[in-house]
Amino acid sequence: MLEITPLHYSVLSAALFMIGVIGVLVRRNIIIIFMSIELILNAVNINLVALSDQLQNLIGQVFVVFVIAVAAAEAAVGLGIIIAFYRNKETVNIDEMSLMRW
Amino acid sequence: MEAFVFYLLATLILGLGIMVITARSAVHSVLFLVLNFLLVAILYVTLSAQFVAVIQVLVYAGGIVVLYLFVVMLVSLKKAPELRSDSRRVARTGLLLAGAVLAELIAIVWYTSANGSAPPAQAASDFPPRLAGDAMLNTERLGWVLYTEYLIPFEVASMLLLVAMIGAIVLAKKNL
């Protein structure tokens, strides 16, 4: 228990991941859902960095850099869409974003 | 000491994560998210990934979350989204299912750990950019790998960011 192995980081990562998933499933404010997605990405990053340290291999950190870049892009475009949607619908409730349904 | 730091950080990270998804106010969510990210950055430091830690703070905390904060403040809500609900929601089931998956994952980890098949401390990786004990070289090595081995993905990522920037401007601006 006192020795911290990558498995501990994996459990932490899984737990944070599931917190993010629950946020996505439960919350109705789309901005918070986006933040939950950021949590999920962070969970993945933790895993990558932990294993990078364990394996003494830099590729994990390289992937973290790419994940952050993608997260930045996702946040920019996603929030742009939210702003545009809010401008038209005056809402950020995800339940009301069902225009494409049959 | 190491275990103490890890458990402290893990507890804080998970706790802040839960607060992010349970906070009533979106602004509070953002605040907790920032703190969560800062703590994750500290976790990275303990894993001797200083560059990634700094990037985490600079990009996530200093950039992306500021963006969220802006949007939260711009989208001034007349009625909270949580007040209206769709009957087809699956929130409760989702909660249970997520818990089940988490339990399974932990079970897998536990099982793996119990069978002693944990990955070796020194993996037989011959890939050149191995982390040396000297932390001074972390940033340089990362830079080296990014600009040689991963040059094309790196450039693609930069193009992705450019496209995302233009897309965000087009989406958010009222009249171009």
Next chain:
Amino acid sequence: MLDTFVIPLLQIAVLVNALLVTVTFLVLMERKVMGWAQARLGPMRVGPYGILQAIVDPIKLILKEDITPANADRFVFTLAPIMSLVPALVVFSVIPFGPEQPYYIADINVGLLFIISVTSIGVYGIILGGWSSNSKYPLLASLRASAQLISYEIAVVMTLVSVVLTAGTLNMIGIVEAQREAGLWFAFVQPVACVLVFIGGLAETNRLPFDLPEAETELTGGFHTEYSGMRFSLFFLAEYANIIVISAIVALMFFGGWMRPFPNVEALAFLDLIPGWVWFCGKIFFFLYLFVWIRATFPRYRYDQLMAIGWKVLIPIAIGNLVLTGIAKVVL
């Protein structure tokens, strides 16, 4: 245990206290210099030449009633000043006053990146402070401030990257040592970067001529309009701490830090009699004086002019400088 906990804590205590005292006297200096610049005397009542004003002001702020507006978000309202001050103080952990151990707290290999990332956290204090006041003017001011900070941060970081290219390291001590090896302050190697960083610093600390977030005539005081007492003074401290940070960064990166002028010229070796941290503090003091001087001299920009300067002048120049530096690095 001694090396990991006691000495660093002592260093932190000394540094934070010194910083806070410096800020109080900095305020006094600003008032006096402004007064002289405007043909006034400035504060004269408390102590000789008003010197004790620096002690009286903090006392007044501590003793004042701390008011929280009725509809404010109490938690955020309290958190905001803290989030503003903490990054400003944390930055000092990687600023070296000299090359050896007692003169710095931490020597990390991504020192400059650390400074940049931590200062970028400072914007939360401003945004949240303005938002949580639940008041119109502070909200506008905080939006202005954060937009300004983010805009100018890009220019400053871009410029600093060119300095990093020149030095070949992100380590703060390494950058100073690089100047010793070059035999020249980077102010002479990267004059454009030097000016750019200083201007960007003015904007990032919301100083004149870029003090629009605190423009009294438009916003009745800025994002901290609703703050009073100690919470206000935390914002106040954070702002002046940031000024000192900027001065320190400019001194370190462009003016040789703790080194005497022209460190390679043997004829000036007698200047080494003065200790390095004194040189460094003197340089910081010079830039602090420059901040005040500029405040007394320049008029304020309009907001659109401010953003135009940031995006259309500083950032293109920074990128151009970066490209030129890269080319020079490859060619030389």
Next chain:
Amino acid sequence: MDFIWLIPLIPGIGAALNGLVGVRSFSKRTAGLVATGAMAAAFLLSVVAFVQLLGSAERYHKVTVASWIPPIPLETANGIGSFEVPWAFTLDPLSGMMLLVVTGIGLLIHIYSIGYIDHEPRGGVARFFCYLNLFCFFMLILVLGSSFLVMFVGWEGVGLCSYLLIGYWYKKKSASDAGKKAFIVNRIGDWGFILGIFLVFFTFGTLDFREVAVAAAALPVETAAVGFGVISLICLLLFIGATGKSAQIPLYVWLPDAMEGPTPVSALIHAATMVTAGVYMVCRNAVLFTHAPMVMEVVAAIGVVTALMAATIGLVQTDIKRVLAYSTVSQLGYMFLATGVGAFAAAAFHLMTHAFFKALLFLGSGSVIHAMNEEQDMRRMGGLRRHMPLTFATMCIGAVAIAGIPPLSGFFSKDEILYRTFLHSPLLWGLGAVTAAMTAFYMFRLIYMTFFGEYRGPAPDAEGHGDGHGHAWHGPHESPRLMTWPLVALAVGAVFAGFVGVPAALGGSNMIEHFLEPSFTVPGAAHAAEAAHHYEVEWALMAFSVLLAAGGILFAYRNYVQRPEAADELATRLAGTHRLLTNKYYVDELYDATVVSGSMSSARGLWRFDGGVVDGAVNGTGWATRASAMISHVLDKYVVDGLVNLVGWICREGSYGFRRAQTGLIQNYAFATLVGVFAFVTWFLVGR
């Protein structure tokens, strides 16, 4: 003489100017001046060329302007020959004479036309002069062309212009019909001509007149004893072409109808120049024809019969222009008679004199018609000599000339022909002499009915009711000077043209015959021995024909001046003959009944065949296609579409169930993903 190619070109340019620019933007006077100027230039050049020809020793000049058809290897009777036709023009005595006739008379008629065509609208005038110049262009090509094919270009070109000018008043049905008739009838002749050209090339390997003549001269003369050989066939085919163009039996029917065209056109094309092209062509191929004596007999026979028949019809016609038209046909018959008996020079001589006096007569009649406000019926004229003395005088000269009264031109040329015919065959001579008497009669009948007696025409209208030209007609009047001066010039020609051919019997030297001789022989050929001159016979024949002419004139005078009713009595007494003649021997009706209706009925038959069998086959195919299409339609609709619809139906019915899954709630989708993750992780866990 290298410039002779310019002579056709100048009228061509005039035609192009008038046709491309003039119709839209030239005034009447400008259009006339352009055309007349072009003709004047051509005439001047012709005179210069002719004078040079007279001065040169060798009376044959060939000018090659440009290549036309490059050498093509073609099968001939003597192996592979090279079919090559350059744009080459020949100036020799025959073409030189024709050159002067065409350009000279053409110039006069152009001048005349300026006055005559003045009533037409502006664009019409330019169009008229364009056609007229174009005609001269083609006619000169025809005359100057040094090979069959170049001549054929001109030949077809003048046919085209003839069609255009006959149908000049194209809004008038009879005019456009006449144009078509002329064109179609000419096609039949052209068919013969072009077959002849093919045969010429196949036989001799060349189309150049001179080379053909030289080659033909080397071949034996195809007398009856030798048999009907290839040269005879060539000549027969060429003569068919000539009958078409020169209005001989059986293809003469178009010429009288061609009088629907404007009178200057009748004068230029249908009297003086184009219709003589057949004669010219036969003369041009004199060597060929002399090698085919049997065809010569045919030519002579056709010629004299045509002459006689046309003259008889001319006796009773009442339309002033039709009288002249039949007269023309008759005179052309004379010319063919002359060529048939071998008197090519006499034919050419008569051609020239005829050109003068017939053009004069036509222009005179045009003047009369003009004066009578477009009235052509002689029965409604009379007494015009008081109103238009100059026209009367010149037309009298023309009539006297054509009647063969010495010393006018007609006498010399006609008697030359008659003398030579007499030497060849007294029977033909007899027919020719009768024709001459009839000619004298009907010409003076024309003169008397038109210019003598009482005025029988319509009264002048004071108000000037719509006569189509927008001005009142004030009764018969003398024509303007532009029209009368050409008459005078032609009259001078009609009087004096004959003196170039005064026969030896009358103390002359028959200059024209000697002049033209080189054109009818091949170089180096021995001069035919001068035929023994029977001056006594010739004198007798002259006297006889003059007597006949005088008799004809007197008979006309008796019937139309002294006792105008006598003519009608005569007509009543010989009612059958008169009806036959009035109806022109029913030739048109005969043609209608045989050729026209034959081709019509065969066309109808073909049409029925087309409608019944060909269309039936097409429609049958279409019906079959439709039927099969219907079958495949049914198949398509119920089988193929059914399958497609079945697929669609299955999709639709199936999706009723599945679309409930599409709630539009993103979280539901995320939940589905999570279920998948759960399943996967469970499988992983249990699978271990």
